[in-house]
Amino acid sequence: MKAVTVMPGVPESLRLRDVPKPSPGPGQVLLRPLKVGVCGTDKEIIEGKYGKAPEGSDYLILGHEALAEVAELGPGVDNVSPGDLVVPTVRRPLNCGLPVDYCPVGRYLEHGIWGLHGHAAEYSVTDAAYLVKVPKEIADIAVLTEPLSVVEKGVELGLNLYQSRLGRRPETALVLGAGPVGLLAAMVLRLAGLSVTAVATRPPDSLKARLVKELGGTYVDAAHEKISGTYDLVVEATGASAVALEGLERLGPGGVEVLLGVYPPGGRLDDVGRLLTDAVLNNKLVVGSVNAGLRHFEAALRHLKEADDRFGGWPKKLITKTATLENYQEAYSWTHDDIKTVLSIE
Known part of the structure; x- marks a missing residue:
């Protein structure tokens, strides 16, 4: 063969x-x-x-x-x-x-x-x-299940940790990166009812920007705009260390950052001490997530079907x-x- x-x-x-x-x-x-x-x-x-x-x-x-x-x-x-x-x-x-x-x-x-x-x-x-x-009705998009399963695990961690610590559901989320993992994270967060802002370096008329907007999210072109405000959850999906630190800065008090990238060593990182001190004083939490269990694969299949129905064939x-x-x-x-x-x- x-x-x-x-x-x-x-x-x-x-x-x-x-x-x-x-x-x-x-x-x-x-x-x-x-x-x-x-x-x-x-x-x-x-x-x-x-x-x-x-x-x-x-x-x-x-x-x-x-x-x-x-x-x-x-x-x-x-x-x-x-x-x-x-x-x-x-x-x-x-x-x-x-x-x-x-x-x-x-x-x-x-x-x-x-x-x-x-x-x-x-x-x-x-x-x-x-x-x-896999249900036959989503066979055309089921190949997305594995990458979505990793997102499912990370978002589940973020939602549960935020709620268990603060006693309320998060309302706002920032997604850093609009590759497949970032876009799937935006999808799951929108299905969970959060207000989502996604950030990438493609222009506002790009397919990635349009896909974020089709979910009802806000898109920020990082090449020409700065991220503003703070968020309850941050999902980092670029694998860039400097971006992960910016995500930490964008967390509100008690917020949770979920790292879904793999971060190579090297690079120049300024003012790390200030960011880490701010994380301590504001009870911020950073959690990494890789791979996924069977229940996350099952959740991925459910959410692919839900997003397919709700957002007009969006996953494909x-x-x-x-x-x-x-x-x-x-x-x-x-x-x-x-x-x-x-x-x-x-």
């Missing part, structure tokens, strides 16, 4: 290769991937910055965001049937003893990222216990580029105007 692969640690080793078709073992299922989302983690793996091949393999099959059809059941599987549409979760624990999305580094494997082959292939194998069934507008296995390289090239790229294997 054909699969999109890299050699982890080797920059620009992306290639489509013929690999053996896998077989499901006990408790596993054989999947026929239909759509695979592409994200910044894939970019880092392709650049050789991250990633690990499975034991005994010199290559890693990419693809951790997937919509798939169950093709075959391994022994002992009774929670899904052949033909079911499913989304596989990403992470598998290694003697962790904690919820899988809280396992520390070194105590888990991840499909398409770390030690497990992914789903950017004609077939893939995964554990049946980590599948979420996030998918701005589609490629196939034959022209797979197009899926792994990035521009500033792309939102979500999908590899279609149907």
Whole structure:
């Protein structure tokens, strides 16, 4: 079968290769991937910055965001049937003893990222216990489930922490970044009834700005405008350290900042002491969130359906580029105007 692969640690080793078709073992299922989302983690793996091949393999099959059809059941599987549409979760624990999305580094494997082959292939194998069934009516947008699940976890943390500390629901939110994660965060926050301001560096007539406005949110072009005011919640989705600190400054008293980016070292950060002192004196809270549990995947599917109905097909507008296995390289090239790229294997 054909699969999109890299050699982890080797920059620009992306290639489509013929690999053996896998077989499901006990408790596993054989999947026929239909759509695979592409994200910044894939970019880092392709650049050789991250990633690990499975034991005994010199290559890693990419693809951790997937919509798939169950093709075959391994022994002992009774929670899904052949033909079911499913989304596989990403992470598998290694003697962790904690919820899988809280396992520390070194105590888990991840499909398409770390030690497990992914789903950017004609077939893939995964554990049946980590599948979420997809209603057929949202099959065209269900590939967004995995990135949305991470947002669901972060927003859930922010809402719950704010309310438990202050005794009331937050009312205002600032989303920093309007890539797929930022836009999905704006969507979930609007569905929760918050007033949302989203900030990015694209112009006010860009697709990203229009998508924010279609949710009933306010868009700020950071290239020409300054962020003003304070907010109950801040969701940081750029991965830029300086932006994360600006988010801390924009928190109101008792506010919560949720970090959904990964922040490289380096850069010049001014006046950190003032920001940290202000965070202490105003009881601000910063929380990081990565990966997600099954309930967050289930919440993602519910919210995709709700947003699809309420905002007139809004989620599908996030998918701005589609490629196939034959022209797979197009899926792994990035521009500033792309939102979500999908590899279609149907």
